[in-house]
Amino acid sequence: MCLSIPSKVVKIDKENEIATVDTMGVQREASLSLMSEEDIHVGDYVLLHIGFVMNKIDEKEALESLELYREIIDAMNEEDRQLAILEADECSNQGD
């Protein structure tokens, strides 16, 4: 019952403590009663659970993770490239 997808806040109804959010193109409403008023703004990404906004996604941290993943993939690709060159070199040596 816990799996959930990030959603983007598209509208806030302060009086009723309700946000309209977009989850992969689907719009729905979620309660803001677990959040402090000043915490959530239109455009924020949030995590929903059983009809409530549980928390806001920290964009800086999310981007840092994505950056880290890009780096490890690049490093991996670099390693693979070097390995490939090494193998190719060996091949040509054997060919000589």
Add this chain to the structure above:
Amino acid sequence: MELELKNLYDDFRDADTIKAYAKIIKVDAAKLKNSINIMEVCGGHTHTIMKYGLPQLLPSNIKFIHGPGCPVCIMPKERIDHAYVLSMQPNVILVTLGDMIKVPGSNGSLQTARSKGADVRFVYSPLECLKIAKENPTKKVIFFAIGFETTTPMSAALLDAVIKQNIKNVFFHINHVTVPEVMRELIDSRDIHVDSYNNKIDAFLGPSHVSVISGSKIYEEFPRDYNRPVVVSGFEPVDVMQAISMIVKQFIEGRCSLEVEYKRLVTYDGNVKAQELVNRYFDKADLFKWRGLGNIPKSGLKLKLEFKEYDAEDIYKDILPIGEIEDHKLCICGNILRGMANPPECTIFGTACKPTSPIGSCMVSSEGACAAYYKYGNLV
């Protein structure tokens, strides 16, 4: 770069990143002297691990132990029988979440109750109780509240709304449980049995959403007092692989600490407003009986005495059954929830017990270890 929903969804499931982490973990794990057993406490993690076939990406000296973190799986028959009896009362609408409706009690599941005419409703959000109550002013709406720290604030928010809107026909049967107490129990009980099972818990993958609410601070005692590292991880497969990599690094470097991989949502203090709401309405119960694990002190919550008028367990105390009920004798859910056995070791796994006809609760919820093995087991 600006954050897009696409990044938050696809990038944390990216196959190349998962492979890259598998490689890093393999290189690091080769330096380990002993193998590491990592318990994922949360059922959501069990689901991810099985769905993406993560065990087969890991070297043989890194193993998962599936923990008790599925709220449906840990619900003992006694509590389901309560729900059943309540649902059978005249003028009652029993409302609950998720797969709860399918879990067999001793008279059958809530689905059975429904087929006998009871008004049992399954809702996406507890707030739907408000609407049901307003539409049915002559009925008593009883919310059978389940879940860990993740869902307790939502029950508290419902009660808060009920009081503020002066609604008189919403009541609660509380079955909320807490994670640190069961983690402690698992370490303590397993330390005794460790020789016979030889699969002790070396580290924990900390739950995602529980930690969003509670903050990572609730796990501080485990590295400090129990010598078990905890890495709080997100739900996506990349999150889990990164968290495992962080755990392995701790072992190589001889560290034992609390770390957070899921930094985009988890802070040290968590969602303080949600915690305040919980503290306003709930107290610790002396005991909660967990299915398969037995009584664990202080592991459950109850409504505070001053809100007794909303407590269905108090209002209906004369008709709610008491006494212990044994689990099905072939079902080994207890050992599975303790991480001492894997689902295929159960003699009726996939035969007498399957998702369409579950015998034990671990087969009911998609977060249950048996159901996850049944659905994705061919990947392992």
